[in-house]
Amino acid sequence: xxxxxxxxxxxxxxxxxxxxxxxxxxxxxxxxxxxxxxxxxxxxxxxxxxxxxxxxxxxxxxxxxxxxxxxxxxxxxxxxxxxxxxxxxxxxxxxxxxxxxxxxxxxxxxxxxxxxxxxxxxxxxxxxxxxxxxxxxxxxxxxxxxxxxxxxxxxxxxxxxxxxxxxxxxxxxxxxxxxxxxxxxxxxxxxxxxxxxxxxxxxxxxxxxxxxxxxxxxxxxxxxxxxxxxxxxxxxxx
Ligand code: FPP
Numbered sequence: 001x002x003x004x005x006x007x008x009x010x011x012x013x014x015x016x017x018x019x020x021x022x023x024x025x026x027x028x029x030x031x032x033x034x035x036x037x038x039x040x041x042x043x044x045x046x047x048x049x050x051x052x053x054x055x056x057x058x059x060x061x062x063x064x065x066x067x068x069x070x071x072x073x074x075x076x077x078x079x080x081x082x083x084x085x086x087x088x089x090x091x092x093x094x095x096x097x098x099x100x101x102x103x104x105x106x107x108x109x110x111x112x113x114x115x116x117x118x119x120x121x122x123x124x125x126x127x128x129x130x131x132x133x134x135x136x137x138x139x140x141x142x143x144x145x146x147x148x149x150x151x152x153x154x155x156x157x158x159x160x161x162x163x164x165x166x167x168x169x170x171x172x173x174x175x176x177x178x179x180x181x182x183x184x185x186x187x188x189x190x191x192x193x194x195x196x197x198x199x200x201x202x203x204x205x206x207x208x209x210x211x212x213x214x215x216x217x218x219x220x221x222x223x224x225x226x227x228x229x230x231x232x233x234x235x236x237x238x
Contacts, residue, residue, distance in 0.1 A: 006227040008180035010054040011047065012195055012202070015040065017186030017210030024210075030074035035212035037078055041086070046216055047127055048093050054128040054176050056100065058194045062136035076110055079133065083113040087120065094126030100172040101135030128176060135172070137196035144170035173198055181226045183219075185211045203229045 015036055022032030040057060047055045060075055090097065097117045104111070114133065147170045151157040157166065168174065179195055179202040187208040191199065205222045207214070230237060 007050070007052060007223060008203075008226050009052075009177045010056065010179045010181075010198075011052055011223075012056040012058075012179045012182045012199065013043070014058045014182070014184035014188075014192060014194055015211040015214075016184055016188055018212060020186065021210040021212040029071050030078075032212060033071075033075055033078055037082060039212055039214050040082075042216060043214070043219055044090075044095070044127070044129060045093075046219060047129075048095055052127060054130065056130040056132060056173075056176075056179065056195065058132045058135070058192075060101075060133045060135070061193060062102070062134060062139050063193065076107060080110050080113055083110075083117050087117055090117075090129070091121050091124065094124045095121060095129050096124040096126065097121045098128065098130045098172075100130050100132040100140075102139070103134070105134045130173070130176070132194065136193045137191075138193060140172055141197060167197075171197065178202070181205070181222065183207065183222050185209055185214050201231070201233050203231065 018032035018036040019029050020032075021035060022029045025031075040059075044055065044057075059079065064075070065072060099114045099118060103114055106114070110133075144167055148157070148162055148166060152159045152162070173195070176198075179199045182191075182195075182199055182202045182204045184190070184204070184206050187206060189204075189206045203226055205225055207218055207222065209215075209218055
């Protein structure tokens with residue numbers, strides 16, 4: 001009998017390389033993002049099928065607004081299209097959607113579609129699918145600090161009594177387990193302001209493949225490699 005695989009509870013993915021993929025195929029960057037959305041669909045489905053508890057995907061950062069208006073608009077259109085066309089299947093698969101990031105900074109139709117997706121799937125008990133949109137970890141931490149400071153100022157909490165759990169409760173990832181495995185495609189080895197607090201003990205892997213080419217075999221290779229890592233969390237495994 002094959003050995004039971006040790007799966008990560010929480011996988012986070014930086015889906016990098018759509019632009020380079022488009023360039024390599026002499027296509028517009030929007031086409032790269034469209035192909036990247038196909039990969040995202042396949043990885044979400046697979047994660048749900050194999051029983052991953054939580055999957056967090058970095059779709060649009062607080063810094064991505066610096067890109068050209070055409071690229072930002074293409075990404076916003078894809079987001080709207082995705083959340084409109086996939087919501088039935090995701091709900092049927094019992095997927096619980098959460099948006100990480102500042103929805104208030106998004107255009108109205110996108111904001112409404114994301115809120116509707118969260119409300120419709122909020123009580124589902126399957127894969128916890130977290131999509132980071134208008135997200136930055138420094139912004140997330142700053143918001144958490146401000147929320148705790150406001151509680152301290154109003155007397156709701158004593159500053160010296162603030163715990164790590166209080167801080168974690170003030171993050172977008174409230175209630176989720178820490179990230180176990182972080183995957184960044186395209187060979188770049190950076191966190192780029194993604195889940196800085198939650199990745200404190202994450203195992204990391206940086207496959208060279210561009211996101212639109214990231215296959216289920218590549219995903220399983222990353223999961224298998226995770227299963228072989230020796231995790232010590234600062235202690236010793238004697
Ligand atoms: C990074 O590649 C990718 C992004 C900034 C966007 C990721 C978005 C998607 C995969 C699709 C849209 C999301 C949803 C939820 C429908 P890059 O453009 O920085 O690639 P490059 O480094 O090669 O230029």
